[in-house]
Amino acid sequence: MSNKRGNNRTLFTGVALALGVLLLISVNLLGNSAFRNLRVDLTEDKLFTLSDGTEGLLHTLEEPLLLRLYFNQNLANEFPAIRDYARRVRDVLAEYVAASNGMITFEVMNPEPFSDTEDDAAGFGLQGVPVDAAGDRLYFGLVGTNTVDEQSVIEFFRQEREPFLEYDLTRLIYEISTARKPVVGVISSLPVYGGPGNPRAGEPAFKPPWAVITQLEQIFEMRQINLDAGPVDDDVNILLLIHPSNLSGVSRYEIDQFVLNGGRALIFVDPLSEESAKTPDPENPLAPKSSALPDLFKAWGMEIVPGMLVADARAAQRVQTSEQGRTVVVPYLPWLSLEAPNFNPEEVATSQLGRLNMRSAGRLEPVEESEVEFIPLIQSSPESMMLERFYVQFGGNPTALLDRFEAQGIPYTLAVRLNGNVSSAFPNGPLKAETSAGGSDAGSEPLGEVPEGHISQSVEPINVVVVSDSDMLVDSTWVQTQRFLGRTLTLPVADNGAFVANVLELLGGGADLIGLRTRGTGQRPFKVVDDLQREAEALFRETENGLQQRLEETEKKLSEMRSGGGVNLEMLSEEEEATIAAFQKDLISIRKQLRDVRHELRKDIEGLGTILKAINIGVIPIMVGIIAVFVSLLRRRYRRRALAMQ
Structure with a gap:
């Protein structure tokens, strides 16, 4: 009886085990099909969670895209940091595929040495890094293509850009899913496109365009526009305003309507334009060369402190001056050389800048009770004070400025990004054409009836970047010019051009790119x-x-x-x-x-x-x-x- 009971128990155990295995397989198959897209991100910085901007872009894709990651797994095994970073890149790209509703296909390619795949990687412009004496190259880059074989690449996933991984991937997808380059409309009272020079003053007969314009023309479609002639063209994505002095009421109204209708703007104003001061007004040579848009700025929730410059003892550039008949090198407080601590590390446009040079910059402040988000991009150090423009306008004495200096212990904002819903600065339409030097009208009378199609409220949150210095774009501020084999070469000594390109690229990508922030890295320090x-x-x-x-x-x-002072060692006691x-x-x-x-x-x-x-x-x-x-x-x-x- 006991044997029979034991046999039954053994049979029951075997059947139960078989049913358990069958149940486990069934649960795995069911979970794999029913919960394929279910993911939980338990990392501290949500490294594998896509931002709303990225998901918004992926949901609006209209054509299939192919992403190919070229990566040598065998070679990377010798470099644990790269191997781990590659695992994170693959995992994040899998999130892009899952959120694209089938519009993105992802492939991993292994470019083994001397293979056709390696030739393809080199043909796409990916960067291969030599890793051994045999000359084998490690590839770790991404190629994105659309249905008409337009492509965009990330040459190599550098670890120092790991916090910007989502931004770089989203930008690549945006580039191959957008038909044309962003159009930048340029408005400036300065000769940024070059013009006749003054040979008597040592200038060439014709001055070339500024280096920043030449650089931007390689990335964007740059177009000079005249706002007095009518509204901004429909295909213009971004307005670039450089020292917009004496803009008419009609011009400022067109800027207002462009921004309210979803257009982006990068604006360089200046409490003292040193470049413009080189050509004083013959009728009023003592008038300060400044620019501002006070009516627009007020509507956008900010202001620039009038007639004041930011002096920073920590960031001041050192210049040569004469003192009691001898040459000395002293800090010149209004000329700033700003570095990493002065830049917002959370903003993509500024987080990786090395150095920016500015001259006679102003202070930007938020307007009280404004609901517009005021996001500082560049700030002075706490060792700063406000300096009256008068002391610098006619050639400031560096030593006298140092004697007057008293640090206030607070940083001042030099560049800001504005984001939020706003109302029109001109609720009754454009104002009459009379203007003052500061950019606001002498009067505030409407030009006429409110134009048809007038926009009184922003159709979406505005995105405007304001910088309180236009001299930072002048060649002498950030590039050196050299002659080589009959050609003129411009060598950057600061990241001023990179900053402008970063901001325009960000604004040109729309809200999806602008909303991205830096993330943490997959590497975790051993804090204990x-x-x-x-x-x-x-x-x-x-x-x-x-x-x-x-x-x-x-x-x-x-x-x-x-x-021993020269004594023979053999004679020592x-x-x-x-x-x-x-x-x-x-x-x-x-x-x-x-x-x-x-x-x-x-x-x-x-x-x-x-x-x-x-x-x-x-x-x-x-x-x-x-x-x-x-x-x-x-x-x-x-x-x-x-x-x-x-």
Whole structure:
């Protein structure tokens, strides 16, 4: 009877096991089909969660796109950082595919050395990095193509751009899904496109376009426009205003309507245009050369402080000047050389700039109770103060400005991005043509009836970037010119051109690109280890310094004893020889203590590593074993109780 019961139990166990395996397979198949698009991002910075802007772009794709990642997995295994980054790139691209509703196809290509795939990668312009003596090249780039074989590439996924991974991928998709380059309408009171020069002043007979315009023409379709002639052309995506002084009421109205209708704008105003001051007004030579759009700025929730310049002791450029008949180099407070701490690291346009040069920049402030988002892009250091324009307008004395300087302890905004819904600055239509030097009308009378199609409220949140200096675009501010083989070469010494290109590229991409922010990286520092290392260094550094000083003193004394002021070492007394021997012994002891102290710097870290290894190797398996024993005992107990009841 017991054998029969045992056989039945064995049969039941086998059937239950088979059913369990079948159930597991069924659940996996069902989950794979029913929850294919279900993902949970548990990373701290949501590294694998696409932003609303990216998802909006993917949902509006009208043609299929092909993304091909060229990556040498075998070569990358020798470089763990690149290997891990490649895994994140693949995972993020999988999120793009999942969110594209079938419009994006993703392939991974392995460009092995001397293969056709490697030739394709090189043909697309991807960058291969040599990794060994044999000349094998590691490829880690992306090629995107559309149905008419237009392409855009990321030559190599550099790790320093990991926080911008989503932006770079979304920009690539935007480029191959958009038919043409963004059109930039240029409005300027300065000769940015060149013009007749003054040979008497050492200028060429015809001055070429500014370097920033030449650079932008390689990326965008640049077009000069006249706002007085009528509305902005429908195909213009962005307005670029450079020192817009004395704009008529009609011109400012057209800017207002363009921005309210979803157009983007990058505006360079100036409390003191040093470039414009080179050609003073003959009728009023003492008038300051400034530009502003106060009525538009007020409607957009900001203002530029009139007649004031930002002076920054920390960022001031050093210039040569004469003082009491001798040449000295001193900081010139209104000329700024701004670096990484002055740039907003959360904004794509500024997060990777190295240096920007500005001259006589102004201060931008938000208007009280404005609901428009005021996002600083560039700020001065806290060692800044506001300086009256008068002290610089006719050639400021650097030394006198330093004597007047008193740091206020707060940074001032030099460039800002505005985002939000706004109302028209001209609710009754354009104003009469009379203007003042600052860009606002002498009067505020409407020109006539409100034009047909007048927009009173923005159709979507505006995106406008305002910079408080136009001289930063002048060639002498950020490029050096050299002659080479009969050609004129411009060599950037600052990132002014890159900043302009970044902002226009961002604005040209529409709201989907503008809304993107930097993300964290997939690399996570060992914070506990870092804290231990800092504590250990703080604890032992003083001891190490003391020993190092003793070591130097002992070596010095030993050297003096050995030289003996020119005395023959063979004539030293036994006492002197004993002293030298004692110094040598002390020297060896100090060096040993110094090695011990330096070893202590790593001891706690190595101890932590040992503990972590012990936990991973021993504690966790032991815990699993204890749980298994407990479950086994529990099951045996229930089995005995069941047998007793039978």
